[in-house]
Amino acid sequence: MARGRKVNSNGEKSKQLLREKAIELFSTNGYYQTKISDIVKAAKVTQPTFYLYFESKDSLFHDLNEQFQQDLFHILEEQLQQQGMQFQKVIENLLQYFASNPLLTKIGLYQSEASYTVKEKLVEKFEQILDGQVENYHNLQRNDIHIVSQSLMGSIERITDTLLLTNRKSAKELAEDLFSIYFVEEAESVVVS
Amino acid sequence: MARGRKVNSNGEKSKQLLREKAIELFSTNGYYQTKISDIVKAAKVTQPTFYLYFESKDSLFHDLNEQFQQDLFHILEEQLQQQGMQFQKVIENLLQYFASNPLLTKIGLYQSEASYTVKEKLVEKFEQILDGQVENYHNLQRNDIHIVSQSLMGSIERITDTLLLTNRKSAKELAEDLFSIYFVEEAESVVVS
Amino acid sequence: MARGRKVNSNGEKSKQLLREKAIELFSTNGYYQTKISDIVKAAKVTQPTFYLYFESKDSLFHDLNEQFQQDLFHILEEQLQQQGMQFQKVIENLLQYFASNPLLTKIGLYQSEASYTVKEKLVEKFEQILDGQVENYHNLQRNDIHIVSQSLMGSIERITDTLLLTNRKSAKELAEDLFSIYFVEEAESVVVS
Amino acid sequence: MARGRKVNSNGEKSKQLLREKAIELFSTNGYYQTKISDIVKAAKVTQPTFYLYFESKDSLFHDLNEQFQQDLFHILEEQLQQQGMQFQKVIENLLQYFASNPLLTKIGLYQSEASYTVKEKLVEKFEQILDGQVENYHNLQRNDIHIVSQSLMGSIERITDTLLLTNRKSAKELAEDLFSIYFVEEAESVVVS
DNA sequence: GATGAATGAGTGTTCATTCAT
DNA sequence: AATGAATGAACACTCATTCAT
Structure with missing residues (x-):
């Protein structure tokens, strides 16, 4: 009443x-x-x-995704301006953001249709970075960059969901793990030769 | 009418x-x-x-997922019984199935809540296979197997969506790509040493 | 096929x-x-x-009720023509029909909207009979006939459902019981006086 | 709009x-x-x-029946606690409730499947009452109680539908009528003897 | 005589959204 | 700033009935 x-x-x-x-x-x-x-x-x-x-259910959902995306690209932009920032550190910071905002990440990375765009943009960023650092990963051929970036995106996506957001591994550990899978071996083989 | x-x-x-x-x-x-x-x-x-x-909308959706899963595990089971089947070939056949059933794959791998279980089971299979072949990939330490499997699952998931189902690359090419990312370098460095 | x-x-x-x-x-x-x-x-x-x-669901249901009613009134008609047939015997035969056709009775007496008419007609018959036999039941005043008939109809209805169709009592027993409730006592008190 | x-x-x-x-x-x-x-x-x-x-059509219907039953048994309980309350008065009050709530009564007594239970419970109450008053109705033999109660239930049911709810007779009149049918004669014969 | 296949017309229920206070 | 009360527009599902074979 x-x-x-x-x-x-x-x-x-x-x-x-x-x-x-x-x-x-x-x-x-x-x-x-x-x-x-x-x-x-x-x-x-x-x-x-x-x-x-x-305004509406839809607009709220949209806003949440918007924020997630802005946070994300703000972080990335910031890092790309820091000269000499290593790729591994970039990934770690990305994961760090996910870990600090698990719920928003779930929405922005898995629940939303906008996640397709987000992931595409992330892949592009990865390509840019790798493109500028081919010499560091010399087993990485130029035409591999796209597929490596896509694959990495998938790995991040899955690992975030199953290991990071479930608190089984830290952002730092996972960034290291990913790097030992994707890039480190080469360093070793270099050492060997 | x-x-x-x-x-x-x-x-x-x-x-x-x-x-x-x-x-x-x-x-x-x-x-x-x-x-x-x-x-x-x-x-x-x-x-x-x-x-x-x-019977109902729900039951139809459920049935479609059921079929996807059965197809999938039928393929995997079949292959694991073939002695000497290489992991790369297993992945290729998996991707082959996805490519042949793009729509069902979209449903079973991305649209359904059951996809969580499917992916978990696939990861388990990957672990089993890798577990039995550690010697082949000798830079692969036993405690890495889980994370490598998860990462690989993510890569497959993403690559299937963006490259395979969009007809940009074939199952064979993608299986090769994935292997060169995940396992091949080691072989080379072995050769080198 | x-x-x-x-x-x-x-x-x-x-x-x-x-x-x-x-x-x-x-x-x-x-x-x-x-x-x-x-x-x-x-x-x-x-x-x-x-x-x-x-013809239709409705028409079948209607037919079943029709048959029930015809059976019923055929029985009643037959009996009313037999001079000297006692009321108790009439009731017994009615109950006998119910017991012999339990399912049709359930439909015609309880499930159908037509049952209202059937019961009304039965009440009328009862009134006719009682009307012709007031002298036999001399505590029965003329203005009671309607209510006694209605009451009796209710008793029959209920007793048929709970005792007759469930095989707990026979038509004969129930007719006797009803009569001892409705009419017999008077005879006794007559004897007494 | x-x-x-x-x-x-x-x-x-x-x-x-x-x-x-x-x-x-x-x-x-x-x-x-x-x-x-x-x-x-x-x-x-x-x-x-x-x-x-x-909540739903079903739950509303159920609630209406629930209310009818509670009202009914509240009335009965109340009366059974009043020492010396005559059976005829109990019936009258019952009919009084029906007359005051004709629509709910139609639902609870005729339209609902729950009515079977209600009537069963009423019959039980009748049996209890009669059981405690056999001496008052001394032509009533103990093994008659059940059938008399059932018969009475049927009478009430029918009379309520055709005479009470149609405003042809009052609750008081009908209670008297029922009693003169079911019990009164005995009193007379007592006087006679 | 009987069936496989299909549909018109409901029927209860849900949900985002909005007006009046 | 917040709520009580109400609704437009679906939506999944059902059932008696009918056409083509």
């Missing part, structure tokens, strides 16, 4: 809470199996309150 | 058509965005006809 | 079988919870066969 | 209205012939509004 503003209520707080609950639910149940009614129930507000802060 | 049997109608054909259209739609739009009404429209029959051949 | 007449098939037999199964199902599950598909499944024929012999 | 809240709308009123219309329709047309669409049309709201207040 009683309507209107709740005591102690605060717009920004409600919006933040709704966002958090939405992230939790989207990340575990996916877009279609997350209902507005679930989100508002979790945030202990009513449905119209949701529309006070977000 | 009049009720009853259509001229020249044939049950098996209708069922097959519905299945095909369902596969097409599920594979491109996913489970939730594929409506029964879409499927029957594509097959040019009415909704009740769908239920003449399938 | 194979269509057309079954070997050993016989129209009248199929019709009879369908009728029987329909009676079974209607009597236990009621009209709305009995589907044509249930009936034909029980009779091991297909749905169009049903329509070969019956 | 525009979406959202109606002017002067009030939830409890809508729920009550839906309930009432449901009772009206269920009681006259029965469960299967009453569609949600009929109920909401009668209440001048849309289908989703129905689900705002009731």
Whole structure:
């Protein structure tokens, strides 16, 4: 019966809470199996309150993906400007971001259709980096770069899901593991020859 | 339109058509965005006809995944019994199956929640194989096997989606590529030493 | 695939079988919870066969009720023509019919909307009989006849359902019981006075 | 029509209205012939509004029966605790409740499958009462109690439907009538003897 | 006489979204 | 800032019935 503003209520707080609950639910149940009614129930507000802060279910989901992507490319941009930053370190920082934002990562990397674009862009970045460092990985032929980048993207994707976000391995360990799979052997064989 | 049997109608054909259209739609739009009404429209029959051949939307989707999984493990089982079958060949045949069944693969590998289990099982198979062949890949330490298998799974997943199912590369080429990334260098360095 | 007449098939037999199964199902599950598909499944024929012999679900149900009513009133008519037939015997014969046709009785007396009419007509008959025999039941005042008939109808209805059709008591016993409830005591008190 | 809240709308009123219309329709047309669409049309709201207040068609129907049963047994319990309450008065109060709640009675006593249980329980109550009062009805032999109770149940059932709910006779009159049929004669014969 | 195949017309239910307070 | 109340637009599924063979 009683309507209107709740005591102690605060717009920004409600919006933040709704966002958090939405992230939790989207990340575990996916877009279609997350209902507005679930989100508002979790945030202990009513449905119209949701529309006070977000345009629609779709737009909120879109915003979350947008943020994930911006975070991601902000990190990458930052690193590519640091001269001499090693590829392994780049990957580690990427994984570090995933580990620090597991729920958003689940959404942006697995639940969303926008993830296709994200991954494509990541692959491009990888190609750029590798392209500039072929001399460091001299068994890497120029025409391999694309497939290596794609393969690496897949590895990161899977390893993040099964080992990083499940807290079985750290970002640092996984970056090392990936590098020993993808690039290190060469160094050894160089040593041998 | 009049009720009853259509001229020249044939049950098996209708069922097959519905299945095909369902596969097409599920594979491109996913489970939730594929409506029964879409499927029957594509097959040019009415909704009740769908239920003449399938129990429910869910059960059809489930059946498609079931088939994908059985095909997959049938192939793997068959190969593991052939003594001396190389890992690369196993991967190639796997990719070959994906290439021959692109739509079912999209469903079983990307659209379905059951895909988690499928991939887990594939990883296990990879581990078994690698476990029995450590000597062949002697830079592969025993405790690496799990992470290599996971990484490989991710690579296959991604490469299948972006290069194989888009007809950019053949199963054979991709299997070779993957092997040169994951295992071959070692062989060379062995030769060198 | 194979269509057309079954070997050993016989129209009248199929019709009879369908009728029987329909009676079974209607009597236990009621009209709305009995589907044509249930009936034909029980009779091991297909749905169009049903329509070969019956116009519709509704018309079959209607026919069954029709038969029940005709049987019933045939019995009553017959008895009313036999001079000197006691009311108790009439009731006994009625119950006897119910006991001999338990399923049809369930339909005609409890499952059908037509049962309202049947019961009304039965009540009328009872009134007629009692009206002609007031002198035999001299504690029965003329203005009681209607209510006694209604009450008796209810008793018969209930007793048939719970004691007769469940084989706990015979038609004869129940007719006696009813009479000792409704009419006999008077005789005793007469004796007493 | 525009979406959202109606002017002067009030939830409890809508729920009550839906309930009432449901009772009206269920009681006259029965469960299967009453569609949600009929109920909401009668209440001048849309289908989703129905689900705002009731879980499902089935659960609403079930709730109505539940209420009928609780009312009924509350009344009976109350009376059995009053020492010296005459059986005739008990029946009268029962009929009184039916007369005051004709639609709910139609549902609970005739339309529902749960009515079987209700009637069984009523019969048991009757048996208990009669069992404690055999001396008052001394032509009533102990082994008659069950059949008398069943018969009485049937009489009540029928008389309620045809005379009470149609406003032809009052609860008081009908209770008297029933008693003069079932028990009174004895009193007279007692006087006589 | 009987069947395989198909459909018209519902029927209960859900969900994102919106209006009035 | 927030809520109570309501709805438009689907959506999966069912059932009696009918046509072509």
